[in-house]
Amino acid sequence: MKERTAPRRQPRPVYYTREQLDELCEQIIVGFCMERYGQELTPIPTEALLQLLEEYAHDVDQTADLPDGINGVTEYYWDRKPTVKIDARLNRQHWRETRRRTTLCHEFGHVIQHAPLWRALGPKIPATGRSHSRVAASTTSKNFTIGGTPGWNGRHVTYPEGF
Numbered sequence: 001m002k003e004r005t006a007p008r009r010q011p012r013p014v015y016y017t018r019e020q021l022d023e024l025c026e027q028i029i030v031g032f033c034m035e036r037y038g039q040e041l042t043p044i045p046t047e048a049l050l051q052l053l054e055e056y057a058h059d060v061d062q063t064a065d066l067p068d069g070i071n072g073v074t075e076y077y078w079d080r081k082p083t084v085k086i087d088a089r090l091n092r093q094h095w096r097e098t099r100r101r102t103t104l105c106h107e108f109g110h111v112i113q114h115a116p117l118w119r120a121l122g123p124k125i126p127a128t129g130r131s132h133s134r135v136a137a138s139t140t141s142k143n144f145t146i147g148g149t150p151g152w153n154g155r156h157v158t159y160p161e162g163f
Contacts, residue, residue, distance in 0.1 A: 036051070056111045084111065086100070
């Protein structure tokens with residue numbers, strides 16, 4: 001992981017380079033497939049993607065009633081693994097299988113990249129001293145938000161004000 005060096009009002013966020021993220025994801029998926037199935041799988045079945053996500057998350061709810069346009073939400077907690085919610089419509093509508101697979105992988109990305117950083121913060125937000133119990137990131141087909149504010153800039157996530 002790297003730490004951004006440009007001066008900012010907020011603490012410098014930590015992020016993975018693209019190469020580091022590629023390597024991390026490849027290690028995770030190859031290790032999972034070898035352990036679970038004894039071989040690499042191409043393509044990886046949707047149910048295997050779900051099992052992988054379930055290993056890294058506290059809970060995966062595939063029956064969540066999310067607002068229109070929201071396909072998935074990852075909730076981070078300082079004291080446990082994150083909770084992932086997948087919109088129920090993705091499971092009920094067979095023609096949306098590709099969107100379901102994409103959402104499972106996208107939420108898994110949140111789980112492995114950002115959850116450890118949120119847990120490392122502990123129960124207090126450093127800049128404000130306020131307590132926090134959870135922060136949510138949501139996924140739509142067009143954008144990404146974290147804590148209700150836009151946070152994706154192509155290489156790393158910027159944290160909500162006060163972090």
